[in-house]
Amino acid sequence: MMYLYEWVVENKEFLKIFYALVIGLICAIITIESHRLFKLSFHQGIRYFRNAFLFYGLAFVTRYLVGNVFLYMGIKEYCFITRIAFEFFLIMAGFFLLYSLLWKRFEGEKNYRSSLFNLPIMIFYLMTIIIINLDYTWNKYAFMFFSQFVIFSIASLISYNNYIKNKGKHKFLKFYFLAIVLSFIGWLLNFLLVIWIGWSQGILMNIYGLNIIIFLLFLYGVIKITRRK
Secondary structure: HHHHHHHHHHHHHHHHHHHHHHHHHHHHHHHHHHHHEEEEEHHHHHHHHHHHHHHHHHHHHHHHHHHHHHHHOOOHHHHHHHHHHHHHHHHHHHHHHHHHHHHHHHOOOOOOOOOOOOOOHHHHHHHHHHHHHHHHHHHHHHHHHHHHHHHHHHHHHEEEEEEEOOEEEEEEHHHHHHHHHHHHHHHHHHHHHHHOOOHHHHHHHHHHHHHHHHHHHHHHHHHHHHHHH
16 A cells, blocks of 8 residues: 555656546547537537536646646746636536526526526626635635535535436436535535645545546436437
């Protein structure tokens, strides 16, 4: 175990790049498949679900690939930009995922021409900017983690309700609900760690592993649906 821990510490930058590539690839597949599903069904919730994983992919690629390239080139001042971009994409991805469950309550029968720029989404952009500024002031990710904890608390309740109401009819809901609950647990752990406990390489690797499982669950659910189509 000690040898494994030492190997993880020595190769942490390589593992981060590998982690970003895996998450980025999963998000790319989900985005493409979700877009294809939307073109077949024109279900508005799928548009926001697609946007969520587009933004998740951008977040991880920006943070762990582009950020490491800047570090390797010795351009440390640009690392600040990648941190801001990472937080922006990650928070907005959470909002898009939540809105994919709530869109009917705000849009009704009205369909916005753009799923990236409409009134509800602009409000989310504004909230995201406020959260980023708060984190910058405190020099922590605490507000980002707390915002995602709240988002996935609400999303867990909604997805559980959808799962109970449609149990046995849509297998995707089972994987979706499980992925949302695991996401909630992951964000709760992140929030507690940044506030009280602090980070360690071992904890980070466990969180990376949990994130990969969560994204694979979403991917599996999406593939199950698209194959039926």
